[in-house]
Amino acid sequence: MLPASDNHMERRRPKVEAKKLGPLLPEEVINHTWCIEEEISAGAFGAVYKAFDLVKGNYVAIKASKTLENSKRSHIRWEAKVYEQFKGSSHCPKMIAYDVNTTPHFLVLELLGPSLSYLVKRLKSKALPKGIVAAIIKQCLGAIKDLHNACFIHRDVKPSNFAVGSGSNRSKIYIIDFGLCRKYCHEKECPFSERFDVGFRGTVRYASTRAHFKKDLCRADDLTSLFYMAYELLAGQLPWKHKSDTNVILSMKLKLPPTTMAEALDVNFKLFAEHLNYTSEPNYEMIEALLVNVMQEDNVDENTLFGWEHLLKKEENISKHKQNCKEIEEQCARKAACAGEEEMGDEK
Template sequence: MLQKQQKSIKNNLPSGQQQNKNMITQIDIKIGDSYKLTRKLCIGSFSEIFHGINLQNNMEVAVKLEPVNSKHQMLCYEAKLYKYFFSDGIIMDKGIPKIYQYYTEGEYNIMVMDLLGPSLEDLFNICNRKFSLKTILMLAELMLKRIEYIHHRYILHRDIKPANFLIGSGNNQNKLYIIDFGLSKRYLQRDGTHIPYRENKNLTGTARYASINTHLGIEQCRRDDLESLGYVLMYFLRGSLPWQCPKANNTKEKHWSIMEKKISTPVELLCQSFPVEFAKYLNYCRNLRFDEKPDYNYCQSLFKECFQKEGYNKDSNFDWNKIEQKQ
């Protein structure tokens, strides 16, 4: 059972973020005889992630907790997807954290996984919300590889954003991971055919980075993950996107305002004053057909050519590495 060993502490949640009444507000919590939670790492809409210690071998882990009475149960599905990604036997850098355990205990579903480092959103803030072009181009290559791999396994991520890409810890600090598959969906059906085209779908994912077709209620497919990545890259280049912080009275109005601004902003204007390869990438993604397999090599080539044209050295020396070295 979850054993609460210290009194409640007040969470420092971001402004406007409401805490689920079932969320844990304690630190130093013991889960059975196996793990101890030491500090909160982050909080989502339906779950929380803690830093944990394996009491058997002192290994540091991440522990994700989801209340069993949560309206949207996603953790069991997510744990199955993590295991599915590791079941293919392909020896390659998947960039996906390993799951050690998934089980239900007391009031919580519990998933124990690799402990990773900060997210790209965290690192963007550490770097004063400015990444160099070199860092962005190196990230583009790595992020594309992660998306290509999960597509290779017939899965759509459906929530591509900076917070869902994390660097590793320890010796893996230059390795990029993709996480959070709670909203993911299989795009290839069991009979080998692509999922059918549908309309009037609710928006799934994060509106800021969602594709235009997702805003329009069209069933998501591979092109939407790639278009979302394009907005993430432009977010890093620009520091913000034109449709951020819209004035709205509710979520529906907010999503509508974001969609209108996104549709009315030409790709060339969004990417103005930046290397032309970014505009080419976004235009390519937007022109893909619903069931078309993206040309991942072409997408990679755009950023590789830009990297070479700029004369950069591929040394995996990211902006945050330089800050760490100075400190």
């Protein structure tokens, strides 16, 4: 195991295509400690699995690289660095361990609940009440602010990169997946000089127009993506949801800037959109105050479970049922093995 490095490492894409690795398989044991159960999600740089800690007796999440990488330029090493510097935030999942001296490289994290994307898709109403949306976005804003204070920008803010906690933390929202994060400044110093034509970073649906133009992204771009998230939750969908052509989506975003989109929303969200024009340090406190206004108008409590409590309980029940079924199968297998040994003994 390696401690998270304090040295800055600028992430660059390899010049040649890296060798792809196969997925981890159920019951595969990693480092004699973590037993893989199932794949939870997969992204560009790695797949996330639910695993059981054979030593401590609890469940964890393991993110494993999908390609064979040099340990010094490993995406897992980079993410571990971000987790190490971001760990002081209450919106940061706990990093348990990581290893880049094995194949595949992997990162062990506390196991969270479902992503916001998963939960919203399963709610009956596609558009949520504005007070609930404000409560969700307020927590997401807090997570982004803490990440920015740790000197990183996320560059891929979207519903699937936020997840709720488990157990007593199911009201808390965590920000996840730091594969596209970039350090934008050294501690207590001005942001690095802007780079030019850096390539597209992010997810097209939620990316800012600056991202489309391949500009060096800044803190305001993370907040623009957060505004698109808020609009989607309030309206049920973004105007370009059914568009696949990137140029068409960019054209729609240019014709419908956040300030125009916010015209149909609450006045507080309109003020939020107007603030996105600033490229210097965002006024997080002002935006948070606007969101609190919306929550108070709708009588939404800070610890509201956002209407998905029943979905979380359903997830837990399904997980418990799967675990019970697995235990029953193991018991049956042991009994069958014992019966087979007895029959062999009788034959002798």
